[in-house]
Amino acid sequence: MEWFTAPDYWLSRLVFQRALAVLYLVAFLTAALQFRALIGERGMLPVPRYVARVPFARAPSLFQLRYSDRFFAGCAWAGCAVSAALVAGLDSLLPLWGAMLLWLVPWALYLSIVNVGQTWYSFGWESLLLETGFVAVLLGNDEVAPPIVVLFLLRWLLFRVEFGAGLIKMRGDECWRKLTCLDHHHETQPMPGPLSWFFHHLPRPLHRAEVAANHVTQLLVPFLLFTPQPVATAAAALMIVTQLWLVLSGNFAWLNWITIVLALSAVQFPADPPSVAGAPLWYEVVVLAVAAVLVLLSYRPVRNMISRRQVMNRTFDPLHLVNTYGAFGTVSRVRYEVVIEGTADEAPRENADWREYEFKGKPGDPRHWPRQFAPYHLRLDWLMWFAALSPAYAGSWFGVLVERLLENDRATLRLLRRSPFPADAPPRFVRARLFRYRYTTWRELRETGACWERTYVREFLPPTRLAEVAQRP
Incomplete structure (x- = not known):
């Protein structure tokens, strides 16, 4: 034919x-x-x-x-x-x-x-x-x-x-x-x-x-x-x-x-x-x-x-x-990010030595300029964006993520850009805090070199140690 x-x-x-x-x-x-x-x-x-x-x-x-x-x-x-x-x-x-x-x-x-x-x-x-x-x-x-x-x-x-x-x-x-x-x-x-x-x-x-x-x-x-x-x-x-x-x-x-x-x-x-x-x-x-x-x-x-x-x-x-199919039927007006930190100190006080985990793609350090990853898909980074919109998006997996960070789990750490703790010395406590992020202005970029400015909003997860991780899939 x-x-x-x-x-x-x-x-x-x-x-x-x-x-x-x-x-x-x-x-x-x-x-x-x-x-x-x-x-x-x-x-x-x-x-x-x-x-x-x-x-x-x-x-x-x-x-x-x-x-x-x-x-x-x-x-x-x-x-x-x-x-x-x-x-x-x-x-x-x-x-x-x-x-x-x-x-x-x-x-x-x-x-x-x-x-x-x-x-x-x-x-x-x-x-x-x-x-x-x-x-x-x-x-x-x-x-x-x-x-x-x-x-x-x-x-x-x-x-x-x-x-x-x-x-x-x-x-x-x-x-x-x-x-x-x-x-x-x-x-x-x-x-x-x-x-x-x-x-x-x-x-x-x-x-x-x-x-x-x-x-x-x-x-x-x-x-x-x-x-x-x-x-x-x-x-x-x-x-x-x-x-x-x-x-x-x-x-x-x-x-x-x-x-x-x-x-x-x-x-x-x-x-x-x-x-x-x-x-x-x-x-x-x-x-x-x-x-x-x-x-x-x-x-x-x-x-x-x-x-x-x-x-x-x-x-x-x-x-x-x-x-x-379809995407972005709704556009957020404000950007929130969940920042995960750990400390090796004996007590998780506010003045403890809290160190931030850095992700590959999602915003974290205000001075870290975003990189191009697409078409490669950073799945954890994407889900962290949803978690910042609502904790309900993270209910099934976030607790296990924290547990794996407390264990210094190698497979989990490979998903991150950098862990602040040596492989043989995991943190005693991990916490998560919610920040509001906004792009800096041209003037702020010239003065600080930072592309983001962030403001603390509230606690997302209180300081948690390995024995206290309650939520599992």
Whole structure:
């Protein structure tokens, strides 16, 4: 069937697949390097306890069948290896069915991780990577031209990502409608980047223009994805530019990058297509059948998207096949941070030698300038931002974090930038205090060299010693 394929998109498919494989690699690397302290056997939210109470049907995962830290590490590093092979183009050397199976491997492995990751894997970009990765299985390799139906599914996904995010903003915080959200967002976002301070200090009229341009890109431009070329390419290019602007302004894991990757699939690159054989019948049947299922599963995400009670980042099936997305429906006006300190003194008096633990990404020392980590995802740092918004977000894991710090647990300390205590001399007490943070002005930056100014608000956790840690998962 000649209508089934679009040969002119062969380079779009190649760029999309290689870029997606890079994001898979980042995701698996993040899992391999952080899981022990987060969800390992001695983690803050251990997988064995989770799978003991959650049935396989609700959270399909290899780790429902068997779990050990060694097995999880093997799966995560295997995911890294397969992803690297896909980046190198191994799928193009295999027969069509082999390439599809190879693309299915990282999807199945990452699904297994996400479905037992609990709070640490509750972010929208986890489902977005899984949905994108599942559709990518159907794209084929150099044996066939890209199927039109699959290219449509990728645009449909990109449409839902952008349009859903635009709707949640217009329905959520009034500052989006008043064009004033960026007066606060760069200062209060979960994890600022090295340029966020400068973005915050841009002129307010430019902030208004940024918000207005965002509304256009998310609420109007997505419809142009379904128009003929070159209009669809122009629409995708505009989305890519917008996402790159967001990449510069903060650390949002791979959310912006995977949106860029999706947009690349809609770009028609000016390159002559190679000669390929027609798609085999079995391939056409599989693609059309799976596409029909995905379209049917889109009903609930679409119903949520058009609802006045729209919710962000919700998955409607345990395989994360079709999901709903959205971010920053509400923007905080004030930034709070939980600062964790320890002391080796015998008594935890206020004048004791309290030393601050430094995190890799979240603000701490006012003089420490933020670094760029995205697309790498610092999961503990992100959850610490939520903890500062409300202790309820930290109820299931914060007590265990404190316990691990009192033990000088190696896996936990690897998640931090610096521990103030030697490996063989853990603190006697650990406490947590809540501070209000704000960006310094240009004058304050010149005078103090600090990008943040912080003010003590209240006690978050009183001084606690190992025998007193009460809250456990």
